[in-house]
Amino acid sequence: MSQLPALQKLRKNVHLLMGLTFLLCLLGLLAFAVVELNIWLEDEQQAPVQDIVVSGELTFINDKNIEMLIKRTQPGSFFELDVNQTHQAVEAMPWVYRASVRKRWPSGLEIFVVEQQPSAIWNGDMLLNQYGDAFDARISSADLNSKITLPNLYGPGGSEQTALQGYRNMQSLLETSNLYIVELFLSERFAWNVELNNGIKLNLGRTEFVDRLQRFVDLLPLILQQDRQVDYVDLRYDTGLAVGWKSIEKAA
Template sequence: MATAARNTPSVSGETASASKTASSRAEKRNKRTMWTGIAFLLFVIAGLVVGAIKANQYLHDEQQMPVQVIDFSGEYQHIDITKLERLIRKAQPGSFFALDVNDVFELVESQPWVYRASVRKKWPNTLKIYLVEQQAVAKWNEDLLLNPYGDTFNDEGVEMELPRLYGPGGSEKTALEGFNSMHALMATTNMAIDELSLSERFAWQVQLENGIRLNLGRQDFIDRLQRFIDVYPLLAQQEKAVRYVDLRYDTGVAVGWNDDNATNKES
């Protein structure tokens, strides 16, 4: 019995030592597994980053994904499509994916003869552009054109036979509205407006295609133009050609003849 009591502590010590060794080995295995997992995760992340970089480079490489076709549509006569395509390719030299549609839109709409435009991409290599061309209705101060809304744009050297309108800056819409009203009234005759001038004080003067100049003043210019239409058959019967007619009178007109003699005639 005494001997058995002495052997029991020795067995317990061996068991504790074996348990400690097993625990240490398990901890080492867990660490190895953890670091292996971390290394694998880092490898996967690195692969994804490299793949993303390569994919991005591929998609933005003009040689791999070029914009091969710029397809223009719409009705236009004066827009230089060749020049416009050259400008687009110079401003957007990248690939199909790198091309910025908003930048192309702004570039296209900044061209003088483009009134409106729409731009979109079409997979895999096409840029589609729909154009609405400016409509020129009159020349403005010799160096610009007016569209039907009174907006000015550059003619880019295009020669067109149009009525000539003159006036101070900012009066484009007023001048065009006045011209349209006068033109509609003159359409009832065989006469047409060749030139219209609006002074700094907004007084109207009209040059007709037959050479007669009309001074309409600032107010009631439509009524005064109608007065000229009414009196013109009488003036046309005269032997002398009419040079100008001043209509700034309440009840009559002043007529200038080609020999520079002026006479007053009641309307």
């Protein structure tokens, strides 16, 4: 009878050992499964990004360039792809103004792009978008001829929005006369000078430049009645204007 407690204790220890062994095996299998799953998820061949859909009104951006950018900067699987990094990479493209990126189960990526709308060439080597923000992008002569005609604006750093708004205000006055601004110069002292498509240069000064331009538009028919070609018109007067005529050699 004295051996019974010892036997029960032994059986209890055996059951405990078996339970512990089973638990350790279960934990080992679970850890193995997690490792294998992680390897599978990170394996591009197992879960690649198969479909990249780019949407938005695009003129200067090629969908293929965005796809190549994503595959170059995010070479991993669909599950490993970092949406925030992809978003930053797409928005860093010169012609992208804003972008949104989201995953689409099970292997797709949706990208919506708001493109920069070029409004002017800035200081000969940059572009201004529709909001007067400068961005560094290249635009070919073919694009200018077939898609859009851009004026050349020049001015000191930080005056981009001022120059673009001034251009828009002046161009709205000139449209009734079939004229448009080819080049606009805004000096360090914020004096306005423009050159029109007919070759006439206008000196508008620093203040009341819109009113002065209106004076030019009103007097233009009278000026053009002269049998000489206009070189420049100086409008920096409270009333009236001064006209510079091209020489015979220059006119020819």
